[in-house]
Amino acid sequence: MSLIGGITGSQTIVFEETRVARYVALAGTAGGFAVPDASGSSDRHFFGIELPGVIESPSAIFYRTRHTGRPSFSVRINEATLTQFTFTDADPPERSWHEIIPARRPSGPTLKAQNNELIFGVSSGTVIFGDVVILYTSNELTIRIPIVITNQP
DSSP states (O other), X not given: OBOXXXXXSOOOOOOOOOOEEEEEEOTTOTTOEEESOTTOOSEEEEEEEOOTTBOSSOEEEEEEEEESSOOEEEEXXXXXXXXXXXOOTTSOSEEEEEEEEOSEETTEESOOSSOEEEEEEEEXXXXXXXXXXXXXXXXXXXXXXOOOOOOOO
């Protein structure tokens, strides 16, 4: 086979894309938060989670729980249910979790660069969640940090 310019044989064209592992530690989760909260809400929503440069690829979420009794809980991000669990008397009172976030749902990619929503729900008791971290793949090496300059009189 002959190609334009006299190149013969098979040729491979390569496209390079940046891919780095990134994580987001959710603000306000380091000290833990109870579900239900003091107002009695059985869900805790985290809105507007940004994942700069996220690409459609399996990701992971990590978090800790503390509980007493046998509560049930669920964790969901956007339309993807990640965890549904009911504690038993044999379960330790403190535990760390990791779950795979699927790359895609029928409606499209699971994670978005902006406006992701993470929901922790509890029924039949109380669970304290904490140290929530999302690990994902990004095609951006740097993160844009806005610098605000104000004029001083």
